[in-house]
Amino acid sequence: MKQDNTNLLTGLSLGQKLLLLCVVATIPVLMPLYMYYSGQEKYIDITALEQVGLQPAGNALQILNDVQKHRDLAFAALAGDPKAEANRQQAKQRVDEQIAKFDKIAPNFNYPGLVEAWRAFKDEWVKQATSIESKSLAPDKVWETQTQLVQHIFTVQDLILAGSTMDLDPDAETYYLIQAVLVNTPAIAESMAQARHVGALVLNSNTARTEGASQQDRLLLTTLTARSGDLAKVSKSYIERSVKNFPELKARIYAKTQEAIAVAEQMNKLTTSEIVNAKALTYPTQDYLAKYNQGVEQQFAYITSGIDSISKEFDRQIKATRTALYTTFFITLAVVGLVFLIATAIARFISNSITNPISYLVGVMDKMAGGDTKVRANIQSFDEIGALGRQFDMMVDQRELINSRILSENDTLNNSVIDLLQTVAKLAQKDLTTRAFVAEDVTGPVSDALNMLADETGKVLMKVVKIAGNVSTVSRQVQNQSALVINEASDEKREVEQAALELSDASKAMIDIAKVAFACNQAAEKAIQNTDKAQETVFSTVQGITTIRDTIRETEKRIKRLGERSQEIGGIVNLINDIAERTHILALNASMHAASAGEAGRGFAVIANEVQKLAENSRDATSKISSLVNNIQVETADTVTTMNDAISQVVRGTDLAQKAGEEMRETRDTTANLVQLVNRIAKSSTAQSETSLRLVERAQLIQRSSVQTYDQLQAQGIETDRLVELSKELVASVGVFKLPKEIS
Known part of the structure; x- marks a missing residue:
């Protein structure tokens, strides 16, 4: 009997196990x-x-x-x-x-x-x-x-x-x-x-x-x-x-x-x-x-x-x-x-007390293995090793008794095995009518099972012959049907390839349309950008003209105020002129009084003459200032008139620029609508091209599937031909057996 509780420690000696412990x-x-x-x-x-x-x-x-x-x-x-x-x-x-x-x-x-x-x-x-x-x-x-x-x-x-x-x-x-x-x-x-x-x-x-x-x-x-x-x-x-x-x-x-x-x-x-x-x-x-x-x-x-x-x-x-x-x-x-050294010493002492009796028992077993059937252990100790020795002696006695019984049974079994082998040899020669003798020993069930196997094998082989004939007939029918399906698959393959080519051409055309629509969309967007820039330029021009108009108006106001100041200067000049006239008259009167005074008024007469000269100089100066002031007023009036004309022209230019801006805005809106329409066309053509690509992909999948179907049908035809040949070989192989004439 083989020991079934082996583990990693069974290869170690007792001393080694204690050391491991x-x-x-x-x-x-x-x-x-x-x-x-x-x-x-x-x-x-x-x-x-x-x-x-x-x-x-x-x-x-x-x-x-x-x-x-x-x-x-x-x-x-x-x-x-x-x-x-x-x-x-x-x-x-x-x-x-x-x-x-x-x-x-x-x-x-x-x-x-x-x-x-x-x-x-x-x-x-x-x-x-x-x-x-x-x-x-x-x-x-x-x-x-x-x-x-x-x-x-x-x-x-x-x-x-x-x-x-x-x-x-x-x-x-x-x-x-x-x-x-x-x-x-x-x-x-x-x-x-x-x-x-x-x-x-x-x-x-x-x-x-x-x-x-x-x-x-x-x-x-x-x-x-x-x-x-x-x-x-x-x-x-x-x-x-x-x-x-x-x-x-x-x-x-x-x-x-x-x-x-x-x-x-x-x-x-x-x-x-x-x-x-x-x-x-x-x-x-x-x-x-x-x-x-x-x-x-x-x-x-x-x-x-x-x-x-x-x-x-x-x-x-x-x-x-x-x-x-x-x-x-x-x-x-x-x-x-x-601690480990102390435990090792103790384990060594315990190991020796166990291994010495075991070594003696092993020596007894070695003698018995050498052929000495009379040897016995005869251990007198009462521990587990002593019990093991006594059980060993009892096992040896029983072993000798069983050996004698086994020898007599072996002779009977050998005769039954020889008969069984002869029956098996006949069956090996494909003679299924042979039957084995059923003995009452251990070979009896084997012989009975062998006879049942021969009967069942005969029945199965008879069914195999019938099934092989049916398989051969059906295989030929499948072969004919496979030829028809292969022809149909070949025609379908050609149609699918033609449809895939046409879908591919249609997809390329839709992609070209999408590219043209995209280019139109970019051109329209660029036109919108240029229109926006032109519109901004017009708006900037209008703002600049408006600023110029405001500046001219402010200048006009200042020139008018200058004219008003020149009029005030004229009034002051007239006042100075009146003062000069009066001073001149006073100087004349003073000269007359000085002349009437004689020698005593000569010095006063000199002063009166100087005052008269001063009055004449003042009158001349005021005349020149009055002339200059009049010229300034005339120039100021002309300048105001010119500025009014310039303001009118600026206003007309502003109106024209605003009209141009409105027309630019209308152009921009029209272009934006055009961009939206082109964008829709581009999106639709892009979606259509994507759909065409998907159709092409699906057509290609169908084409590959049809090719695979055609190939599989070809392979199926080959396998069908092989199946016909195998059915013929099966019928021929079963025919070599010798079967009973009637199987119930």
Whole structure:
């Protein structure tokens, strides 16, 4: 009997099995060690991953600082500050340099979502930089878009922290330190930067200087200061927790944290006292900006030192973990090795106590295998091996008894087998009328079954002969029918090929029509564009003529006012002329009195003569001025008449241009209708061509199907011919058997 409970251990000796048992027993001891070692290695890998993430996090925060500076300078430059533009260009260059630096290291960090977020930030930066360069945005809009860009940087920073697992650091001291330095402090810096911008705008407002800040500005500044204050308190709490868990951090980062928090609180107090709660704003804007700039820079300086402290803390954690891991590993390994040696010695002793009796029993079995049937084990022990020896002796006795019975039965069985073989030999000669003798031994059922097989085989072969004849007849009929179907398939194939050619020609014609319609559509669209340009030109001409008409009218008014002023000058000249006439008369009277006075009035006579000459000169001058004024009035009247004629011509030109514009509009509408009609034709022809292509494809499918049908029918005809031949061979093969004459 074959042993049916074999396994992997059946090939091992008992000593080897016990040794294996010792090894297996040490596995539960080694498993906790392995789990501890794996956990510590995983902790080291996580810490190393976090430490690697500090580099892109620091670069992202540097970009944040530069973008904040660029945001303020862009706002100032677009607001009209000439010095700010040069500084903005420098800030833009720094941002571009930081972006290029981040691009070099970004492929080394396969953080989920980082590539998409970084690409979105770069695209938005390029777009905003172009808008700022072209000055197409207002200052407030630039500030808003640049603030959105800052939020993109915060998104990148969050993805870096999540990808490097710093947002879920397992150690309390580094977790709180990361939250304070890399999460809260950048948010504080952004709140301070926004408060700096809003506060500077309020301080620059003349209205706010006298009446105080508006309610909206107060609310916004209050929100920003409250947010930075809350974040500062949370950061302080986080640092205190980190220091509590690891006191060595106090000398490294605690003092700098207190300074950064104090600066944030001072800026909040400055904004609250000088702007939010002040009735009149007197604080200098430049001092406000200087203090805030210093505060924001101090926040980023704290971030830099904080990142250095975090990196050093990661180094310390990795080193301490490795030291503790190796120490624990070697101590545990030594203990397990000692236990293993002791267990091996005990297993060796137990193995010898079992294997020695088994070796004796094996020796007895070897003697029996050599032909000594009288040998017996005779083991006197009462353990399992003793019971095995006694059972072995009983098995040997029974084996001898059974062997004698088997020898007598073999003779009888051999005679029956010889008779059965003779019957089988006759059946092998295709004589199915032969029957075997049914004995009462073990060969009886075999003989009976052989006789039944001969009967059933004879019946089956008789049916096979009949079926073979029927198959031959049907095969010939199928052969004739296949020939007819093949002829029909050949005709159908030719018709399908002709239809496919005609559909292909029709499809090509529809495609040509679609191309012509598309070309007409493009030409019509181009005509619409040219008409639109001509219409815009006419409208521009009308606007230019209207401007000229308004200018001429204004000139006409000014010339009329000039004429009025010249008339006033004429009145003044007449007045001066009257004064000159009177002065002349007075001079004559004075000359007459001076002459009557004699020698005493000679000096007065000289003065009277000079006055008379002056009066004559004044009269001559007034005559010339009057003549010039009259000429100016005449020229002014002629100019006004000419301008009126020009205005009339301009009005007529305006009417003609407007009529031309209306006709252009009608032409454009007509062309647009034409484009719509051509577009419909193009779409219809395109759809028709697509339908024709589908019909061609279907015709080709039908053609291929008909070819395949024809080929299959050809193959079927060949198989039918073969079937006829096989039926003939089947009838011939069955004919070689000798069958009974009557089979009931």
